[in-house]
Amino acid sequence: MSEPKSRREVFLKLGLGAGVAALGAQAVASLRSLVPNVSYDSPTTVKIGMPNDFPDGMKFLPDERLFVFREGKTLHAVSAVCTHLGCTVRAEALSAPETKDVSGKPLRLTHRFLCPCHGSKYAGDGTNVSGPAPKPLAWYHLSLSPDDGQVVVDLARAVERDFRFTLA
Numbered sequence: 001m002s003e004p005k006s007r008r009e010v011f012l013k014l015g016l017g018a019g020v021a022a023l024g025a026q027a028v029a030s031l032r033s034l035v036p037n038v039s040y041d042s043p044t045t046v047k048i049g050m051p052n053d054f055p056d057g058m059k060f061l062p063d064e065r066l067f068v069f070r071e072g073k074t075l076h077a078v079s080a081v082c083t084h085l086g087c088t089v090r091a092e093a094l095s096a097p098e099t100k101d102v103s104g105k106p107l108r109l110t111h112r113f114l115c116p117c118h119g120s121k122y123a124g125d126g127t128n129v130s131g132p133a134p135k136p137l138a139w140y141h142l143s144l145s146p147d148d149g150q151v152v153v154d155l156a157r158a159v160e161r162d163f164r165f166t167l168a
Ligand code: FES
Pocket: 082, 083, 084, 085, 086, 087, 115, 116, 117, 118, 119, 120, 131, 132, 133
């Protein structure tokens, strides 16, 4: 006699269970949607080539907006991002190289930098010399990748202007 009631209870519990499961699944899906599948942040460390890809002198890397200078076994990297509003500065070769004491170390300067947007000018060590640029161009840390020997720049790690990366 009690069978129909028991069956009803079973269906009621099944329905309730299904409802709770559906709500749980919905809650998990909602929470999961808050976590992105992919990070669109650009990596701050970038492999920029083998040391031999950098002959003595200056090389401009448009993707990284970076000038890499090599003198013998030492390298340093200067940002091409204008400190005013972020335009890419242009390098202009000096008529004759100069050596300047920069943060206590001699630096051979072969270029100066000009911003095409609002006319800021920078010396070859990145010092802002005229125009609206409020501060010098950044210098970035260089190292060698231990896995394949490429030069690595860390675009999130600004360094002082006495930084030199020396190749072994
Ligand atoms: S962005 Fe370079 S001077 Fe304004």
